[in-house]
Amino acid sequence: MIELTETMNEKVVSLFSEIEDMNHEQVVLCHDKETGLKAIIAIHNTVLGPAMGGTRMWNYASEQEAMTDALRLSRGMTLKNAIAGLNIGGGKAVIIGDASKIKNEALMRRFGKFVHSVAGKYYTAEDVNMTTRDMEYIRMETPYVTGLPEFMGGAGDPSPYTAYGVYMGMKAAAKKAYGSDDLSGKKVLVQGTGNVGTHLIDYLTKEGAKVSVSDIFEDKIKKITDRFVVDIIPADEVAHANVDIYAPCALGGTLNDTTISQLQCDIVAGAANNQLLDELKHGTQLLERGILYAPDFLINGGGITNVYYEYAGNHSRERVMKQTELIYDTTCRVFDLSQQSGKTPHEAAIKIAEERIKSIGNIKLPL
Ligand SMILES: NC(=O)c1ccc[n+]([C@@H]2O[C@H](COP(=O)([O-])OP(=O)(O)OC[C@H]3O[C@@H](n4cnc5c(N)ncnc54)[C@H](O)[C@@H]3O)[C@@H](O)[C@H]2O)c1
Secondary structure: OOOOHHHHHHHHHHHHHHHHOOOOOOOEEEEEEEOOEEEEEEEEEEOOEEOOOEEEEEOOOHHHHHHHHHHHHHHHHHHHHHHHOOOOOOEEEEEEEEEEHHOOOOHHHHHHHHHHHHHOOOOOEEEEOOOOHHHHHOOOOOOOOOOHHHHHHOOOHHHHHHHHHHHHHHHHHHHHOOOOOOOOOEEEEOOOOOHHHHHHEEEEEEHOEEEEEOOHHHHHHHHHHHHHHOOOOHHHHHHOOOOEEEEEOOOOOOOHHHHHOOOOOOOOOOOOOEEEHHHHHHHHHHHOOOOOEOOOOOOOOOHHHHHHHHHHHOOOOOHHHHHHOOHHHHHHHHHHHHHHHOOOHHHHHHHHHHHHHHHHHEEEEEE
């Protein structure tokens, strides 16, 4: 037996305190010397069904950073899946390392074996730096994987569905803020013209919104200006842009101490995960400034809905679109609850998600 030094003991204690704080069920550390695999599978909550959430590969600055990311992202999946009305729980995996250097077939298949080892308690899919090809490799070792290419029975690219949900959430926010969900003539800024941003711009321009865009890559902007009539806003001018609606569709953390005081908009509604750098503090700052915030984990749930029907074995585009459309009603409900309770929309959305988990959990108890 290895004797624990005092510092090792402290680490074990603090590791468990983080898991306890967020109330995770199980966290699996995966290691394989041969392939260089270091991964964490975080299973947050399986009350509604197996934990589902993608695998992210990132060159984390430290193992602690990777752990914190896995824990936060998996909790986020629990809330997202619950409020979307899906019968799945929340989980997420992270692989530590530079995808461009160490990702290969053997590493992905070894990771697939670890996914298999939790025996269906966790289903994976794509996230940052993962492709459908990687999901194919994982599928060689385990059936507990979604986000497969269409020729393998997969549901295909989730981005169009994510964009549709964001569009629905944005319209619900407009209804609350302006009394009408008509976006024609509204000035909307889409930050990040990637997969989701592009589909969102399509919906918005078709409705007659005055769209402006921002991206850090010129080629991405060019792809948009070749297709749509839009204004361009430099990346460092996004926070104080004179717009009605700001749609963050790039990175998380764009709602923070620096940006919130500069915002000119009435509404924030976008696809990026974890937009509020600090959930409570920055959610409250937006509320105090009278800016209506549509919770990210609620309105970006269209993509996971697409993956869910792949897992459930009864995927159809119509079905996913219909379920995604419900984001409109749920967003209205969240704003009403927020107004009645004086809590932020983010807190109100968490309450609705947690209540569903509790009530469905109760009916699962044996009679
Ligand atoms: N793809 C989905 O179905 C889905 C589902 C849920 C949540 N999300 C989240 O939505 C966001 C967008 O996803 P995506 O699939 O479109 O990603 P993507 O990588 O295709 O697009 C992101 C875009 O943001 C740009 N960008 C990065 N930093 C920027 C900055 N500082 N300013 C302006 N632009 C910047 C990138 O150049 C890129 O064009 C991500 O945060 C993602 O986690 C996506």
